[in-house]
Amino acid sequence: MNNSLTIEEAQQQVDEWIQTFGVRYFSELTNMVILTEEVGELARLIARKYGDQSFKESDVAYNLADEMADVLWVLICLANQTGVNLTDAFEKNMIKKTMRDKIRHLENMKIKYLDES
Numbered sequence: 001m002n003n004s005l006t007i008e009e010a011q012q013q014v015d016e017w018i019q020t021f022g023v024r025y026f027s028e029l030t031n032m033v034i035l036t037e038e039v040g041e042l043a044r045l046i047a048r049k050y051g052d053q054s055f056k057e058s059d060v061a062y063n064l065a066d067e068m069a070d071v072l073w074v075l076i077c078l079a080n081q082t083g084v085n086l087t088d089a090f091e092k093n094m095i096k097k098t099m100r101d102k103i104r105h106l107e108n109m110k111i112k113y114l115d116e117s
Helices: 007-022 027-050 064-082 087-101 109-116
Strands: none
Touching: 007 027, 007 064, 027 064, 064 087
16 A cells, blocks of 8 residues: 555546446435435544444444545545546645634634643
8 A cells, every 4th residue: 555645646546446346436416425424424433432422333343544534535536526636626725724724723712721721
């Protein structure tokens, strides 16, 4: 496994897998529903691992990294089929967040208060 996979390479790998094994992309609407389902599975696991809910026998099979990878997979599918370059989108989003929030969080007393406890 290559631990320095770029987002662009991940998008290419997913596309190649779909073309080779997946026959075709599911519709955008179907993939949006699948993404929501995968985020729900991740949320369920986090609620049990880090929240107040206890594990059930059926939760044992779930793995945090695998659930995150499932979310990423479907997000990449949606990006590929809608023509979104996730590298460009991410870079632009980082600039937007930095410009918008460069002082906001540093001056947020709620965050500072939680940090000091």
